[in-house]
Amino acid sequence: MNDTLNTLLKRRSVRKYSDKPVENEKIEEVLKAGTYAPTASGKQSPTLVCITNKDDLNAAEVINADVMGKAGAHPFYGAPMAILVLGDADNGNTIYDGSLVMGNLMNAAASVGLGSCWIHRAKETFEREDGKALLKKWGLNGNYVGIGYCILGYTDEPFMADGPARKDNYVVYVK
Numbered sequence: 283m284n285d286t287l288n289t290l291l292k293r294r295s296v297r298k299y300s301d302k303p304v305e306n307e308k309i310e311e312v313l314k315a316g317t318y319a320p321t322a323s324g325k326q327s328p329t330l331v332c333i334t335n336k337d338d339l340n341a342a343e344v345i346n347a348d349v350m351g352k353a354g355a356h357p358f359y360g361a362p363m364a365i366l367v368l369g370d371a372d373n374g375n376t377i378y379d380g381s382l383v384m385g386n387l388m389n390a391a392a393s394v395g396l397g398s399c400w401i402h403r404a405k406e407t408f409e410r411e412d413g414k415a416l417l418k419k420w421g422l423n424g425n426y427v428g429i430g431y432c433i434l435g436y437t438d439e440p441f442m443a444d445g446p447a448r449k450d451n452y453v454v455y456v457k
Contacts, residue, residue: 297439313332364401405427
């Protein structure tokens with residue numbers, strides 16, 4: 283099996299990270315893969331926000347936990363960084379475009395030896411005033427909708443393993 287298919291079949295979500303920082307070269311490779319995700323009409327509508335600053339990462343995590351109704355929780359699982367995917371709220375395909383970007387980010391992370399996980403509640407986070415204040419702090423003044431956070435980092439937990447058997451009738455052939 284080739285390396286790409288191996289990564290696609292074996293990548294798993296990671297929920298436990300070390301505090302080892304991710305090298306800039308790996309971050310750039312993952313980001314580049316995200317920017318090459320297919321988008322409707324080639325519009326490249328998503329915006330990727332690379333959050334490596336601990337204070338900003340913590341601020342986003344605090345809001346995310348509050349949205350979840352679990353103040354004080356750690357929904358970013360100790361990851362040392364996250365890539366926030368935002369969509370253009372005026373683009374009817376923004377959720378689909380951003381979701382493809384998220385998939386590329388997670389698969390690219392696995393291919394360079396990093397664990398990752400898609401964290402939800404970005405939509406709700408950036409509908410709130412404190413979320414909008416973060417966007418403004420980061421210099422983002424457009425009409426955005428949060429798609430998701432791709433948390434990234436090193437882990438001792440396996441993220442490249444055989445998963446559970448696939449369900450029956452997962453694929454239906456129409457010939």
